[in-house]
Amino acid sequence: MNEKIDFDFFGDGMRIFLDYIHRQFKKNPDYMPHPLIRAFECAIQGAEKAKVGETFMGVSQNGTPTNVCNPFIVVLEKLESGVGVKEIRNIKVDKTVPIDVMLIIFRLQILLDRIEGDCVTPAQMVDSLNAVIPCNKFYALGDRWKEARDEFKKLLEAGKIHIPNDPDLIDGLGRITYNMPWEEYPNKIRALIGMSIAQTMDPKGGIVVITSPKDAKIEKFKVFDSATEFLLGKTAEYLFKTPVK
Amino acid sequence: MAVSSKEINNILSEYFNIIDLYFGSIKHHLGKDEDSHIDLATHMARYPLVSDLIIDAIDDIDEQINDFWQKNLKLVVEYVKQQDSLKCLYSGDISPVILENFVKRSAFYIDTVILADPIYNLTLFQKQIILDRKYYLQKLIRHVFNIWKLKDLALLDSPHKVILILPINLHLVNQEDRNGLIATADQNLAAYVGRVLDVKLESGEACLDYLEKETTADGLFKQFKHPELLPRVFASQESFQEFLTDFSNTGKFAKFKEKESVGWDFGIYLRSQFIRVQEHKYFCEKLVAEPIYDYELPWFFFNYEMGGVDMDAAIATALQSEKFNWISKVPLSAITVMRAENKLEYMRSVLRQGVTDLKAKKDKDLIVVGEQVEANLKDAFAKQDSEIGVLQAQVNKIVRKDIPITSAGFFAGFIPPPYGTVVSLLFAGRDIKKSLSEKAALEKTINQKNKNFINLLLRSYERKD
Numbered sequence: 214m215n216e217k218i219d220f221d222f223f224g225d226g227m228r229i230f231l232d233y234i235h236r237q238f239k240k241n242p243d244y245m246p247h248p249l250i251r252a253f254e255c256a257i258q259g260a261e262k263a264k265v266g267e268t269f270m271g272v273s274q275n276g277t278p279t280n281v282c283n284p285f286i287v288v289l290e291k292l293e294s295g296v297g298v299k300e301i302r303n304i305k306v307d308k309t310v311p312i313d314v315m316l317i318i319f320r321l322q323i324l325l326d327r328i329e330g331d332c333v334t335p336a337q338m339v340d341s342l343n344a345v346i347p348c349n350k351f352y353a354l355g356d357r358w359k360e361a362r363d364e365f366k367k368l369l370e371a372g373k374i375h376i377p378n379d380p381d382l383i384d385g386l387g388r389i390t391y392n393m394p395w396e397e398y399p400n401k402i403r404a405l406i407g408m409s410i411a412q413t414m415d416p417k418g419g420i421v422v423i424t425s426p427k428d429a430k431i432e433k434f435k436v437f438d439s440a441t442e443f444l445l446g447k448t449a450e451y452l453f454k455t456p457v458k
Numbered sequence: 459m460a461v462s463s464k465e466i467n468n469i470l471s472e473y474f475n476i477i478d479l480y481f482g483s484i485k486h487h488l489g490k491d492e493d494s495h496i497d498l499a500t501h502m503a504r505y506p507l508v509s510d511l512i513i514d515a516i517d518d519i520d521e522q523i524n525d526f527w528q529k530n531l532k533l534v535v536e537y538v539k540q541q542d543s544l545k546c547l548y549s550g551d552i553s554p555v556i557l558e559n560f561v562k563r564s565a566f567y568i569d570t571v572i573l574a575d576p577i578y579n580l581t582l583f584q585k586q587i588i589l590d591r592k593y594y595l596q597k598l599i600r601h602v603f604n605i606w607k608l609k610d611l612a613l614l615d616s617p618h619k620v621i622l623i624l625p626i627n628l629h630l631v632n633q634e635d636r637n638g639l640i641a642t643a644d645q646n647l648a649a650y651v652g653r654v655l656d657v658k659l660e661s662g663e664a665c666l667d668y669l670e671k672e673t674t675a676d677g678l679f680k681q682f683k684h685p686e687l688l689p690r691v692f693a694s695q696e697s698f699q700e701f702l703t704d705f706s707n708t709g710k711f712a713k714f715k716e717k718e719s720v721g722w723d724f725g726i727y728l729r730s731q732f733i734r735v736q737e738h739k740y741f742c743e744k745l746v747a748e749p750i751y752d753y754e755l756p757w758f759f760f761n762y763e764m765g766g767v768d769m770d771a772a773i774a775t776a777l778q779s780e781k782f783n784w785i786s787k788v789p790l791s792a793i794t795v796m797r798a799e800n801k802l803e804y805m806r807s808v809l810r811q812g813v814t815d816l817k818a819k820k821d822k823d824l825i826v827v828g829e830q831v832e833a834n835l836k837d838a839f840a841k842q843d844s845e846i847g848v849l850q851a852q853v854n855k856i857v858r859k860d861i862p863i864t865s866a867g868f869f870a871g872f873i874p875p876p877y878g879t880v881v882s883l884l885f886a887g888r889d890i891k892k893s894l895s896e897k898a899a900l901e902k903t904i905n906q907k908n909k910n911f912i913n914l915l916l917r918s919y920e921r922k923d
Binding site: 218220222225226228229230231232233235236313316317319320323324327345 | 479480482483484487489497498501505507508510511512514515517518
């Protein structure tokens with residue numbers, strides 16, 4: 214290679230994604246970009262009228278005022294020429310979004326855009342997460358829920374499972390019968406079973422089992438919430454021993 | 459229905475807009491070197507996370523390019539057929555290594571270079587068989603920017619387009635014809651390998667089965683009973699081994715490596731070449747175009763199959779050989795000058811001197827044709843030199859009288875003195891008025907000759923070492 218190319222991780226990633234959004238708008242004028250981009254746009258609009266040195270914040274999310282999903286803020290500073298990015302933050306996990314996570318979120322948006330409609334199946338969610346988050350840690354339980362249930366029972370009887378002191382959880386466990394369909398299991402119980410059998414799948418840990426029923430419809434913005442939690446929230450400490458690179 | 463050059467320009471503009479729409483976000487990284495598209499592709503494919511983002515973001519370019527050609531193919535093909543000109547259809551790789559150089563060499567002999575659309579071939583066909591996403595991205599960026607760099611030339615308003623892009627692929631051939639082409643390729647493959655190995659092979663399949671048994675390059679090489687029928691690169695054991703290693707390595711990225719056998723890999727390579735020849739021949743006939751290559755190997759197989767090519771194809775391909783590397787130094791603007799002066803036909807007549815269809819057909823390695831073309835160019839240069847020399851001597855005679863002179867660089871240092879010298883006057887007395895006007899007229903002629911495309915070629919030739 215003869216020439217040195219100076220790359221700009223943030224600028225290149227942002228330009229590529231903005232071009233992608235531009236193409237989506239050409240195909241569909243009602244296309245809704247990711248909240249991070251919408252927050253960015255709000256902040257830029259504010260910064261246009263600002264004086265040099267002033268900061269502006271844009272906020273956007275996917276849910277409703279009472280059910281906040283996938284919320285982002287972007288803080289920009291007006292510079293002599295253009296604007297500088299002071300911060301991009303996910304409010305739900307209350308953490309700054311590093312550039313590598315931002316690129317993963319962009320890729321996730323692109324993959325989810327390819328799936329028609331506002332919802333995805335658990336299998337589609339897992340495929341998308343595995344495609345963008347390194348190490349392929351996600352597994353959709355799907356039809357294997359009966360195996361999981363039996364394995365959980367064995368572990369429980371062997372005293373290998375610690376049940377948190379949660380009255381709802383304990384009550385829910387007591388009401389489970391052998392013939393109960395998976396769809397009728399309380400969410401908390403499904404999650405407990407998923408977490409318990411994940412350890413048997415990989416003793417080193419780090420596997421996330423998605424226990425939603427096979428035909429469940431998961432809103433796309435909830436996939437982002439999960440991804441942000443897996444990448445930046447408490448789960449990240451469990452999933453990744455080393456930071457995502 | 460006559461298709462105008464303007465309509466074709468609009469279509470080509472739309473094509474470049476698609477490139478801009480999908481790759482515009484990285485185009486500012488493209489350098490100025492002639493191989494900057496290769497650098498950019500390599501860097502982008504190695505760019506952590508961003509390379510994955512690009513791959514995902516441009517995933518639907520296949521639909522876009524397919525729609526584009528669905529809409530425009532008929533019109534472009536119609537235009538190509540209408541053109542009563544010398545057209546050459548490129549085959550060899552997805553696009554020439556450095557398209558700019560390829561076009562420079564071609565445009566001094568042929569009217570139009572037709573290139574298979576790399577976006578069409580890579581996104582609609584190769585993507586499915588390339589196993590490594592980064593390898594695919596590298597190929598795509600490399601070939602897309604190879605074409606992007608010649609955008610201005612492609613959009614040049616000239617009677618004949620210098621470059622035309624068309625979707626050329628076996629999959630575009632109707633089922634019946636396609637089956638026929640593949641069957642012919644398989645028969646010819648069996649006959650060729652049978653001759654080289656001195657064995658009787660009934661079919662392409664039998665040929666692959668036979669070759670598959672050979673698991674080492676040494677063993678395979680020893681089986682060649684008639685090495686004189688092989689391309690030069692296969693003639694020595696070392697270069698043959700090197701070729702096979704390189705080819706097998708590409709199998710790590712693509713889905714052709716079904717069996718772990720050197721003989722199988724070699725058979726698959728040969729089969730791909732025989733099929734490509736049939737495909738190229740088919741499209742050349744459809745577009746009334748001559749074949750052109752920049753690689754020795756694909757050229758060898760085409761030439762072998764056709765039993766030689768005619769004069770135009772031979773000259774066009776000979777110009778791509780190493781002997782004419784110096785043409786790469788000619789500025790791209792020289793092509794514009796030549797086209798503006800309408801001198802292509804003259805250039806063609808210069809290059810054709812002493813070359814005949816018969817001579818070209820016999821010259822499978824294009825050695826004789828290449829030498830003749832070089833000699834023709836040297837003659838043209840000598841003639842040009844001598845004409846300018848006579849004029850310059852007359853100017854000098856006037857200058858020597860009493861006109862103070864200064865000199866300035868011409869063509870930003872491209873053309874070295876003495877022809878690059880422009881005489882400018884600082885002062886002139888009444889007594890030399892007549893001389894001045896004579897000198898001015900001579901200078902104008904020299905200036906014109908200096909700008910002449912032959913002269914631009916001559917300067918590059920002089921600097922070739």
